[in-house]
Amino acid sequence: MESVLMNIFTLILIVQFFIGNLSNGFTVLISCIDLANRRRLSTADQILTGLAISRIGLLWEILISWFEFRHYSAFFVHGLQLRIIIFAWIITNHLSIWLATILSVFYLLKIASFSSHIFLYLKWRVEKLILVILLGSLVFLFLNILQMNLYINEWMHMHETSTTWNSTQGDATEFSGWLLLTMTIYTLIPFTVALMAFLLLIFSLRKHLNRMQLSSQGYKDLRSKAHINALKMVISFLLLYAIFCLSILISWIGSTYKNDQLQKIGQIIGTVYPSSHSFILILGNPKLRKTTLWYRGC
Template sequence: MIPIQLSVFFMIVYVLECLVIIVQSSLTVVLLGREWVQVKRLSPVDVILTSLGICRFCQLWSSMLFNFFSHFHPHCVFWYFGIVWEFTNTLSFWLTSWLAVLYCVKVSSFSCPIFLWLKWRIVRLFPWLLLGSVLISCVSMIFSAIRNHIKIQLNSMRHFSRNSTVTERLETFLQQYAIYQGIMLAVPFLLFLASTILLMASLSQHVRQMKQHHTSHSNLSLKAPATALRSLAIFLIFFTSYFLTTIISIMGALVNKKSWFWVWEAVIYGIVSIHSTSLMLSSPKLKRVFKVRCWGLEAA
């Protein structure tokens, strides 16, 4: 049991992290949305970043509303906020994995026939990939609604011993649902992991080839792939950390979940905040806009 003052501190940290992510997501949507209005088109990468911004915005608000309402009104059921979080969380995992696939296909220099075919077809497949991600997220939302309905039934049936068999069956279903939920997130994560590792391998191969032709010009050109490798490593570490913390939270691995709840939420969304920042910096358009804004502020 942690002191109440420490719980309040981590509660404030959690709120600040959520507000930072909401501001980041709003800026991404506004800036890329304005780009779409001006140019009348967006690249697949920018479409994913815009969709992720909308997802994060809804996810963070649903998380805050659900956590605070459940904390201060523990006897009330706010299942609709949990369903929104389930949908946006699953969709954000798939969008992040497709972003890694796009970067891998466009940047990597592998001559494998599969990569060559994907380079040619990825733009045409892109709308179907997004539609499939939305449909899978809708399925997870339906299962989340069923899980919340079962939880409500369990709370009302635990007082009656004659319903012990039904109660055990419902609890077994909840355990199976936790496994299913973990698999639903593991599939896009493994896709993200494979794409990122392949892209890092391609960039490392490119760096080695550049070092073999050791000239002053090649030393300057080495900075771009080296910076990209560092960014990918950071991106991989924090998205992996977010996946692991989410899986631990789903599986209920915390021993004293109530007393450490706000600590756990602060850790999870601290990772999400860094992950969102790295996503924003992955877009050349967003980086260019921020540089212009910062330059304007300094000139003023």
């Protein structure tokens, strides 16, 4: 029965893996076609393309981890393999959440309207701001990798001195807890920034509706739709990433209580974020949405 249930979990994961790669691959393909035709990509397209590539990497990392870490022994036999998988997960997850956060900031600066001099200054220099945020996030990535590498060294040393399988399992549980804690710390900042962008977009929309009561209905509708569309994109990221963090917590609980099924359920839930969010971004992007409808019509 357990084997059948595990096969069902594996099938669900593979289906989500292909769906996520299809949606993200579509975004990358359209960007490559635009780049070949126009010799350049807009800032929004560059962010979406980088985000799609990072999501593809994250999905592959989840799939590899699914088959590689089915037993605790996989952690301990190959120290180099452990580093490669953990570092790949850290890098793809880091780029995925930071690029989604940058996209939220981009929506805010392009759509929202505030009279603050600081906001106007950032609005006029949105491309430079995005570059600064991206480069600044690499500092957190470097610290995260450095910290994790030090802990892996210590953890592997503890494993080499372990003489029983029970102590090995305890080390694995401790390592899972440390990985969860590290992820929470290093993703709290981008998640908070995206949440602030969402709240500012709501405030901007409210100001816009009050200000446009005496203006033309058409202008009001266009601006309001732009706000609402941006809000959908940002809130979808916040909700789906919260689900992703919840999946990590479920996996950790499963590891702590040695419940393999609960751990696998957490991994399955975790694939919802990188696969589903891409579809929402496609529907929210006019160019990608029109291209999708065009291909469907063909």
